[in-house]
Amino acid sequence: MSGIIDVVYAEYNYWIYVTLMMIGFYAMIAKKNLIKKIIGANIFQTAIFLFYISLADITGGTAPILVGEHGAEHAEHAADVIYTNPVPHCLILTAIVVAVSTTAVALALIIRIYNEYGSIEEDVILAARRELQPEFSEHARQKGVAEVGEQ
Amino acid sequence: MKTLALFVVVITGAMLIYAGHDLPAFGDINSPSYQAPMTQYFINNSLEESGVTNIVTALLASYRGYDTLGETAVIFTAGMAVMLLLRRRER
Amino acid sequence: MSRIQESVIIRTIVRIMVPFIELFALYVIMHGASGPGGGFQGGVIFGAAIILYTMIYGIAEGKKKMSDSLDRILASTGLTIYAATGLICIVCGGMFLQYRAVPLLPDPAEVSKYLIDLVEIGIGITVLAVMISLFFDVSPPESEPEEAEE
Structure with a gap:
């Protein structure tokens, strides 16, 4: 029993990131509201950031900034210092910027969709699109033909 | 629909947890990504090669400078895209 | 007007705080080489200062501080600074x-340090202009602004 607890404790960062990622994933696939989908995507991205940053951590390590004003002069001192892994930090800095950009464009598209259709619910938008464009999908086309036939 | 989504989410989460057991433990100094020659090279040589004490900045602006240029272009393009999407009606 | x-x-606190937030943003940008910070972080902080001002004083006052044309010019200027730095290296x-190829100073690492600072300034200018422009874009024309989307 304590063995299992040790294993889980040693890897608890993975449990946290999986939990967060699945919350975001559920929001993305189950929610009909477009804003909630974007929130889900952001939680998903945050989970990945957390995963990478936790991979970079070293127990007892300091931030990847060289110790001393001019690190070369303190070379013998700097050799004792453990730095955390700088490579994932750099990758995630890139990823955060891309996440901000995609979120901004997605929210702008949602504002345009709201102005066009008066709703941000997926069902309402799809129904409105079927009325505007009968050729929107095969199923919708057949439905549209049936409605015209009824009239 | 919601049940199906929950089912998919739980299965995917279980698979990720299962895969996570092969990854290094939290804070492990012997993790492959830290012991890789590339990481050690950046930590040891970034000051002499790029002159900045912040290793992340050295990576971001010097070793991966071309990528960061593209990143700046991405955020610029996002700003222009939002501008085009939302300000078109005013003109 | 809420x-x-x-x-x-x-209103008073915001008027006092905004210059200090902007100063802190400049500090973060300029210390990207020797401490925690960098162009992206500092640019976002600077943008947040202007967004805070606009949220309290209204869109019209905010646009006096940062007009649309200035926004567009700054956004492209930052990207140009970055690309020009790269091209100078080719020219040298x-x-x-x-x-390291630029022969400004005898020590190539020193040159690299100052050019990295220049590049960070370029990134910061682009990011602050884009953040402010995003805020102005999503806010309705003459009513009070919505919340920031960043």
Whole structure:
């Protein structure tokens, strides 16, 4: 029993990131509201950031900034210092910027969709699109033909 | 629909947890990504090669400078895209 | 005009705080080489200062501080600074963004340090202009602004 607890404790960062990622994933696939989908995507991205940053951590390590004003002069001192892994930090800095950009464009598209259709619910938008464009999908086309036939 | 989504989410989460057991433990100094020659090279040589004490900045602006240029272009393009999407009606 | 925007306390505090937030943003940008910070972080902080001002004083006052045309010019200026730094390295005989090739100072690492600072300034200018422009884009034309989307 304590063995299992040790294993889980040693890897608890993975449990946290999986939990967060699945919350975001559920929001993305189950929610009909477009804003909630974007929130889900952001939680998903945050989970990945957390995963990478936790991979970079070293127990007892300091931030990847060289110790001393001019690190070369303190070379013998700097050799004792453990730095955390700088490579994932750099990758995630890139990823955060891309996440901000995609979120901004997605929210702008949602504002345009709201102005066009008066709703941000997926069902309402799809129904409105079927009325505007009968050729929107095969199923919708057949439905549209049936409605015209009824009239 | 919601049940199906929950089912998919739980299965995917279980698979990720299962895969996570092969990854290094939290804070492990012997993790492959830290012991890789590339990481050690950046930590040891970034000051002499790029002159900045912040290793992340050295990576971001010097070793991966071309990528960061593209990143700046991405955020610029996002700003222009939002501008085009939302300000078109005013003109 | 909501009640929060009419509050004297909030208006005064914002007016006092904004210059200090901007100063802190400049500090973060310029210390990207030697401490925690960098162009992206500092640019976002600077943008947040202007967004805070606009949220309290209204869109019209905010646009006096940062007009649309200035926004567009700054956004492209930052990107141009970055790309020009890379091209200078080519002109001096190196590869694109190979800072050590520029013969400004005897120590190539020193040159690299200052050019990295220049590049960070370019990133910061672009990011602050884009953040402010995003805020102005999503806010309705003449009513009070919505919340920031960043």
